[in-house]
Amino acid sequence: MSATGTEWYPLRVTAPPRPLVFGGHAIAKRLGKEGIPDWAVGETWEVSDVDGHQSTVMDGPLAAATLRELVAKDPEGLMGEGWSGEFFPVLTKFIDASGALPVHLHADDATARAKEGQVNGKTEAWHILDAAPGATALCGLKDGVSKEELHQALLEQDFDAVLRRLPVRAGETIYVPGGTLHSFGPDTLIYEIEQTSDIQQHAMRWNMQDGSAVPDEQWHANLEALVGEIRLEPRPDFRSGLPIVAGDGVERMFCCAGPHFALERWHAGTAQPLRHSFATAQVLTNVGAPVQVRVGDWSEELGPAQTLLLPAAVGRVEIDGPADVLFGYLPDLARDVIAPLTAAGYSRELIAALGEGLEPQT
Template identity: 75%
Template sequence: MTAWYPLRLSAQVRPLVFGGHAIARRLGRGGLPDRVVAETWEVSDVDGSVGRVLDGPLAGRSLRRLVQDSPEELMGRGWRGDRFPVLTKFIDASGALPVHLHADDHTAQALEGQANGKTEAWHILDAAPGATALCGLKAGVTAERLREALLAQDFDAVMRRLPVRAGETIYVPAGTLHSFGPATLVYEIEQTSDIQQHAMRWRMEDGSPVGDDEWHANLAMLLRECKLEPRPDFGPGLRIQVDDGVERVFLCAGPYFALERWRAGTAAPLRHTFETAQILSNAGAPVTVTCGEAVRELGRAETLLLPAVLGRVEIAGPADVLLGYLPDLDRDVRAPLAEAGYGPGPIAALGEGLGP
């Protein structure tokens, strides 16, 4: 029998052209290379970028193997799947990301040969005054008008430009054309996938130009996958006072993931029980994480994966942490928010699948 404990996984570091040094210098993440870093993939089961356990009895095991060997212990009672379903990242958009989109599940299967698409959400950790994001299309934009604007690289002619503020979150359904940056730090949660279609004439890996034939092929596929209707907005989330000096904020939720931010002062520790695997990422100062007999230190901008079988976590304050997970929407989202007095409208606004 496996003696489960909080799992520290290897992170995938992406040196894309829009990145900088903010994850290390502003969030305080240690151990990063002294070069441009755009993304750290905290918990990943994406092909070619699968995390591995770094310490303890399970050291060296891949997340993929843990999912397949012990699905219920890791993910929760009754769960089955061939890979961990949630991907989380810290993203440094020191520069602007390319305008791009991700297919939905049906389109990913039909056009990309992939098992699923990618719905995502962005939680803004920091942003410069005046920072903006492009997300969704303006009302009335047709497919032909979008095509003309993409050919002209005139994104503001057809896309919604939204103000970006630290502490807010936006749920971005698959098929939504989007970009954010510059001067923006984001924690992103999404379906486990790396499919995307770009509208740019440059490559995000190194900034090199994209040739005409490839660019036109990219635009043609993007237009096939793009949804004209989604117009998501940023929101502050729904706040619950849990204990003296302890607050829980539901940032977003849908069928693919949910994300919460918990803060604790020093009067009472942060205590949370759970029935599904929790991705615990630190948005504040270093903290001590206790799950039963297991005690782990969690540094700035670091992450632990808490297997479902652990069932309970305690973190002494002061603490400022993010919890991402695959939810049972009724049990994990609707019930606690309804008990706190929130009505159907505000709950449904957190994402998808929460309406009547």
């Protein structure tokens, strides 16, 4: 129970599918997610507090409450001691890029406030769950590309002239700062974690919702807006993460981290359960076979590609192996990321490469 008297427990929340033109059937067929339709699914938003796409609790005493309502009801019980805010700060998704995503960007925080009238932008990270041999992603501009050269390439739809094309491999993660032009697919399946936002600027002549043509006047306006919001300097790379031993046969992999979110992937065998204590809300997503999850007296099975939101107030989770799960959260970087990795012997240079805000203080 939290200080407000809220009886917190692991929350199953709605994760509606989105029928986008680049989607397919990989979320059901490759990950085993049940309860989604047979039509091509581009995304499932596993935990979301985006306006118009808010997750709702599915069962228990808090059933039918939205994340926004839970934040208002007991922000510290949900997010951790000392936290305050108007909405749940982390958005997580499965994305099936059976086809290629549009080339697009999301504004960074300062640009979102200045040009979009939003309180924050959208930095994101992609954790690759599956990818065909030879799969690639576009991410960041080539060195030396000017805004004028970029605009001309976008008019010609010649993206490889200005964008870096990177190889994509399962198990790797890339941290993508707001303002970075990007795309990925085809034949790529990812788990995405990001700031709570849906702002974006597209370079394509088609709409990703239904493939319909974007009128010329609107398309040129879109390109002008995109060039006005882009950051020229970010050139992120895919990384394999930093593992530490968390028990007998239990591995804790730090995939990425920054001020807006962190993502870890844990593997456990059968010698010991996975045991994880935490002080901030955890988005627990199963990317393996069904597992048994225990929080205090609460115990339930979590199926493939299913998600639980673990409020900070519950504090600890135990999962029987074999297990392959993700934990996404809003970190205290010093406590949740730097301290355990430093204790494991990693240099600050290696830790800093996980994302942003991890460099040694000068």
